[in-house]
Amino acid sequence: MNAIPPPLPLSPPPSSSSSSSPSNPFSLTRHALPFHWVSTPIFSILTTTTTKPIRFFSVLVTASHTNPTDLSLTTTTTTTTQQTTSQDQRLLTLLRQRKTEEAWLAYTQSSHLPTPTCLSRLVCQLSYQNTHLSLTRAQSIITRLRKERQLHRLDANSLGLLAVAATKAGHTLYATSIIKSMLRSGYLPHVKSWSAVVSRLAASGDDGPIEALKLFKSVTRRVQQFPDPELVSDSRPDTAAYNAALNACANLGETKRFLQLFDEMSQFGADPDVLTYNVMIKLCARADRKDLLVFVLERIIEKEIALCKTTLHSLVAAYVGFDDLETAEKMVQAMREGRRDLCKVLRDCNPKCPNQNEKEIFETLLPNSAKATDSEPPLLPKAYAPDSRIYTTLMKGYMKVGRVTDTVRMLEAMRHQDDNASHPDHVTYTTVVSAFVNSGSMDRARQVLAEMTRIGVPANRITYNILIKGYCQQLKIDKAKELLIEMAEDAGIEPDVVSYNILIDGCILIDDSAGAFAFFNEMRAKGIAPTKISYTTLMKAFAFSGQPKLANKVFDEMLNDPRVKVDLVAWNMLVEGYCRLGLVEEAKKIVLRMKENGFYPNVATYGSLADAIALARKPGEALLLWNEVKERCEVRKGENSDSSSPPPLKPDEGLLDTLADICVRAAFFKKALEIVACMEEHGIPPNKTKFTRIYVEMHSRMFTSKHASQARQDRRIERKRAAEAFKFWLGLPNSYYGSEWRLEPLDVDDQDSYSV
Structure with a gap:
C-alpha cells in the first residue's frame, strides 16, 4: 500500500539479525523512530533458559542403520519445515514490497506463527497505516502473541510505533500499557514514542495528568540509570517531552513539581522554547496569578525566543478566563493598532495589589517579575496583528458573560477585515451559535447555521452538537432527533459519542429512561464506543427513574469495558x-x-x-x-502520611x-x-428558623409527663440538658437562662415535672 515502511531497531534481538542485510529496504531513514534494547528483555531470558531447542530429527540417521518409521518422520518434518520457510519467505517478500493488505492475508492463512522479523514488520506497517482497521489488526497480533506467550518476538520499534498509532486513535490507556510493558520487559522506547503518550495523557481528563507524570518519571528514571548518555540518546527526554510533563503539572496546578521539572531540563540538554512558556501562562492562570501573565511574555522576549501568535492567543485566553475582558480588549486593540509596546499595555492593566500565591516559586520561574519596578517593559520584536483565533477567543469571553450583542458585532467586524487571516471561520460562527443557544434563541442559532451553509463555511460536528444540546435543554427532544438526522444525511457528518451523550442526557430531563437506553444501544450499534460520560449518564437515567438494578447492570458493564476507567x-x-x-x-x-x-x-x-x-x-x-x-x-492535611x-x-x-x-x-x-x-x-x-419550627411542632411538650418515675426522670437528665442547650442556641426561653418556654400556659404540676 502507501504506508511508509517502518525502520528496524538499532540493536534488534538475535532472531531478527537477518534484517540488517545490505539489501534490506527497511533501513533507517530520517523519518524513522528508532528504538533499541537497553538490556536483554526479560521474556527473552526466560525463553532462552526454559525452552528447549527445536529438533528437526528425532533419530540420527546413519548409513549402517535405517528404520522405515524414523525415515518417514524425518521426511514429514523436513516437508513441514520447508513449507514453513516458504510461507515466511513469501510474507517477508510482501512486506518488503509494501503490500500490507496481502501480507495480512498471508499472515491469517499461515499455518504457524511467522518469524520475529515478519511479525515486527507487519505490526510496524499496520501501525503506519493509521486506520481503525489496521490498528485493530495490529492489536489482534499483540493479543495472539500474549496468549501464546510469544510477545518477545516483537522488537521495540514495532511496539513503539503501535503505541504512537494507538495514541493518535485516542486509545490512550492501550498506548500507556504498551509503553509500560516495554519498560518492564527491558525495552527503552524512542522519546518520540513515549512522549506522545505522555502528551496525550497530560491533556486528558480525570487522572490523566497524574498518569502522565508517573510515566514520565518511569522513563527518565530508567534513562538516568545508564552512565553512558550515548547508549540511551534516542530515549532521553527532549524539550517536547518536558513540555508534555509541564503541561500535566499546569493542568494539576502543581507549581512545585513544575519548577522541579523546569530546573531539570538543563540536565538533559532540553532548552525551554516558546511552548514551554505558553504552558507557564496556563500555570499562572491555574495558580490565580493574573499579575504574572505579562512577565511570561517579557521573559520570552528577554531570552530572545521566537515569539508566535499562539503565545498572544494564550494570553488573551488567560485574561478571558479571569473574566478580565477589559484587559483582553485592550490587548487586542493594541495588536490591531500595530503597537509593539504590548508589555507596557498589560503592565498598566495589572492589579495594584498583586496576588502572592506561591511567590518564591514564581520568582524562580520568572526572575524578571521580582525587578519589574526597576526595568522598562521590553518591546515586541515586531508588531503582531490579531487573527481569527484571537478574535474568536475574545468573542468566547463575550459569550461567557452573556454579551450576545457584542458577540454578533465582533462577527460583523471580522467580516470586514482586510486581512484574510482575520476573517471568521467555522469556530467563529460556532461561537455565535453557542451564544444564541445559551440565550435560548434557537431560531437565531439555526439562522447562523443556514448562513454558514450559504457562504461556504461548513459547520462541523461541534456546531451541530451545540444545537442538539440547545434543543435538549428546552426539552425539545424531537427536534434534537431531527437535527441529528439532518446532520448525518444533509451535512454528511456522522454523530459521535458526544452527540449521543447529549441526547441521553436530554432524555433524563424529560424522565425518559427508555429513550436514553435506546440512544445508548443505537450508539453502540453504529460502532461508537461509549465513554465514561455515556455510562454514567445512562446510570443517571435509571437512578432518577427508580431503577437502581438497571443502573447496577450498566455499572458492571462499565467495569468490564477496558476502554473506560471507573x-x-x-x-x-x-x-x-x-x-x-x-x-x-x-x-x-x-x-x-x-x-x-x-x-x-x-x-x-x-x-x-x-x-x-x-x-x-x-x-x-x-x-x-x-x-x-x-x-x-x-x-x-499532612497529618496522615499513610496512603490508605x-x-x-x-x-x-x-x-x-x-x-x-x-x-x-x-x-x-x-x-x-x-x-x-x-x-x-x-x-x-x-437555618435557625427551620430548626425552631421543627422544635415547636415536634418537641414543645417534651418531658412534661406527670407520672414519670424517678428512675425514668433520672435517665432523662442528659437529654433534658441537651434539649435546653439546643433551645438556648435557638434563642428560645429555657429553664437555664430564662422562664420556662411553652406554647400554652403551664400549670404548677407541669412546671414541677419539667424542672431540672
Missing part, C-alpha cells in the same frame, strides 16, 4: 440510585464495595446517604454517618443541614449541636 462519579451515581428509594442497606453495601476498590466517599456520597436515611426515617443510621463524617472533617488513610473532608451545607434536620426531628439534640457547630466552623450559617 471513577468516583460512577460509584456515586450507583449509590444515588439506591438512596433515591431510601434503600439504605443496599446503598451502604455499594459504599463498602467502593472502599474495597480504593475509592473514598466524598461529600456527594455522604449527601446521598443522608437523603436516603431521611427518606427511610432511620435516625440511628444518621448518628453512624455523622460519626464518620466528623472523623473525616477532623483529619488535617481516608483524605480530609470538607462538608457542604446540604450534607450538614440534612444530618442536623434528622437529629433535631429525632430529638438527638446533643448531636444536632455538634453538627451546627461544624456548620459554623466551616462558615455555613445554620
